[in-house]
Amino acid sequence: MKKKRLIAMIISAVLMFSLIPTAVFAIQADEWVTDKGYGSITPNSDGTYTFQGDSELNSDNSHSGPYTKANAKSLADGEIVESVDVFINPNAMKTAEKFALTVSMNDTAGNYKTELLANFWKNNNNAVQASVGLDTSFTADLKEAGIYTLQYRYFDKSGDVYAQFSIENNGKVVASTQEINMNAKTADCGTRGYIWFSDISVEGGLRIGTPNVPSPAPTEQAAPILLPSDWISGNGYGSVETVSDVSAVLKGDTVLDQNNAHCGPYVNTKGTLLENGTVVDEVNVYIDPAQLTAGEKFALTSSLNDVNDNYLTEFLVNFWKDNTNGVSVSAGLDPNFSAQLTEAGLYTFKYSYIPGETMVFGNFSILKDGVEVASTNDILLPGTSLDIAKGRRAVWFVDISVANGLQVYSITNADYTKVDEAIAKANALNKDEYKDFTAVDQAVASVVRGLNISRQAEVDAMAQAIEDAIAALEKKEGTPVNPTEPTEPTTPGDSGTIDGSTEQGMNSPQTGDNSNTIMWIAVAVLAAGAMTGTVFFARKKKAE
Incomplete structure (x- = not known):
């Protein structure tokens, strides 16, 4: 991919998180304490961990979650910074689901001294709202799914302990508290205390950790060329109207399927294996937003097989005519992705399946005239460990609710x-x-x-x-030119008339007229022959 990979975790009904302290302390999984009222931790195949709150409510009426042990870093040695990278998707949480995260400071004897608590909950506006009790002026609404860095900073300010909490997204601060006086003297504080989730009421738990980043694939395998004859229709899969050797119009089925969709044609594109590099599928579709009516839509998906050639997973992308005279695009596996197609033209919808170290990552991009105009992040595909994922399976239109159908092409460049x-x-x-x-x-x-x-x-x-x-070209008419003068004969009678004079009565030949040249030669030969005959006859008469 020609872009910085922001790894977006797969989300179903579970809110997903990744935890990466960015500064002086790396929190290892084995440093988190569970059981005895502090929830549980379950390792995942992609290198992340699922944190769950305890099933029993504690004295604060909350499902307390895992916590870390105290750290040896002392405030006397400089400011203390802890960062937690969290992937938050408001759409995946139910209203009122919540969690809270705290970082504390110990006194010089190693006992609890103070803490900074941040609360997060799904509100009624489809956002995850954040607040910090020690700064009543602070609030934040996280409306878009993405990776958010929750940063805690403890520092000395004129002998007093201060703290600040901030939220970053893609390296930019989106919300921050003021510098908060923690009502403690720096001299009375020692090391950083515990970090803990004081409540996790999110169904399915929180996904914490860093997912495996895909290793660069050795090669990107060529996408198969999809000919009109490759598209399979009928039996609930719409229709195919062949336009040319490289083009066809695809339409959705007239009868709605169980998903209330007009299912369209499909192509079985087997044969390309993940073990040989990145697997690519490409579908070339002509789209003119002006020719679509509001509400018309279609959906395209591409899938992978497992080692037994059975269906393993797919990557679905939705397209629909919006209210601003464009075609909007969304990808369910990447809530951060959105695009709008506003110009008429031939678009290439490209799926890339990228083998990682242990899992498969998926990417969807849109190209127009060979130039990328939109792309998802590299998405970790669920259930695609490399020991069971094999290769390409199929490409199909899950829905085509466009009255005139979609014109697809096998190639992108015109034939010159x-x-x-x-x-x-x-x-x-x-x-x-x-x-x-x-x-x-x-x-x-x-x-x-x-x-x-x-x-x-x-x-x-x-x-x-x-x-x-x-x-329509017209040739020029012939243009006369002067002939070349005959060569002067060395002996009278060698050319010309019998009496040695030059004949002037003939038409002058045109330049390049070989037949007239031959005629002159013939005349000369005949003249010479005639003169010879005359002399011979005269001598004979004299002899008699």
């Missing part, structure tokens, strides 16, 4: 063969032999290169314009 042949024919002509060559030159100069296959008719028209201009 006829144009090249017409230009070669024009270049072979001698311009000087024609009255006016301007129309041919203009037709050749008007050729526009680089058009896509959806504009093949325009390319063919360019070729025809050149052919028409050539057919």
Whole structure:
């Protein structure tokens, strides 16, 4: 991928988190304490951990979660910073589900001294709201799914202990408290105390940790070319109308399926294996937002097989005509992704399945005329450990609710063969032999290169314009020129008439007229023969 990978975790009904302290202390999984009222930790195959609150409510009427042990870092040695990177998806939480995170400070004897508590809960506005009790002016609404860094900072300020809490997203601070006076003297404080979840009431728990980042694939395998004949329809899978050798119109089935969708055609694109590198699927679709009516939509998905050639997982993307005269795009596996197609043209929808160290990552991107216009993050696909994931399975339109269907193409670039042949024919002509060559030159100069296959008719028209201009050419009329003078004979009678004079009564030959030249030679030969015969006859008479 030509972009910085922001790894987005897969979310179903579970709120997912990743934990990465960014500064002086790395919290290891084995440093978290569980049991005895402090919840549980379950390792996941992607290197993350699921934290759950205790099933029993504690004295504060909350489901207390895991906590870390105290750290040896002392405030006397400088400020203390702890950061927790959390992937939060408001859509995955139910209203009132919540959690709280705390970082405390100990006194010089190692006993609890003070703490800074931050609360998070799903509100009624489909956002995760945050508050900090020691700063009543602070509030934050996290409305978009993404990775948020929750940072705690303890520091000395003129002998007093101060703290500050901030929330960052993609390296930018989106909310921050003031510098809070913790009502404690720096001299009375020692090391950083515990870090703990004081409540986890999120169904399914919190996913904490850093997912495995995909290793660069050795190669990106070529996507298969999908011909019109490759699309399978009927039996609930819509219809296919072949337009040309490289194009077809796909329509959804007239009968709604169990998902209340007009299921469209599909292609079985087996054969490419993950063990050989990144698996790629590409579907080229012509889209003109102006020709769609509000509410018309379609959905496209691509899937992988397991080692037994059974369905393993898929990557679904939705498209619909919105109210701003564009086509909006969303991908369920990446809540951060959104795109809008506003221009008419040929779009390539590209799926990439990237083998990681232990799991498979998926990426969806949109290209127009070979240029990427939108892309998801690299998404960790559920259940795709490399020991069971095999390779490509199928591509299909889950829904096509577009009245006129979708025109798909096997290739992206228009065929310029006829144009090249017409230009070669024009270049072979001698311009000087024609009255006016301007129309041919203009037709050749008007050729526009680089058009896509959806504009093949325009390319063919360019070729025809050149052919028409050539057919309309008119040759120049013949222009007379002076002939070359005959060579002066060395002996009278060697050429010309019998009496040695030069015949002037003949028409002058045109330049390049070989037949007249031959005629002159013939006349000379006949004249010489006649003279010889005359002399011979005269001698014979004299002898008699």
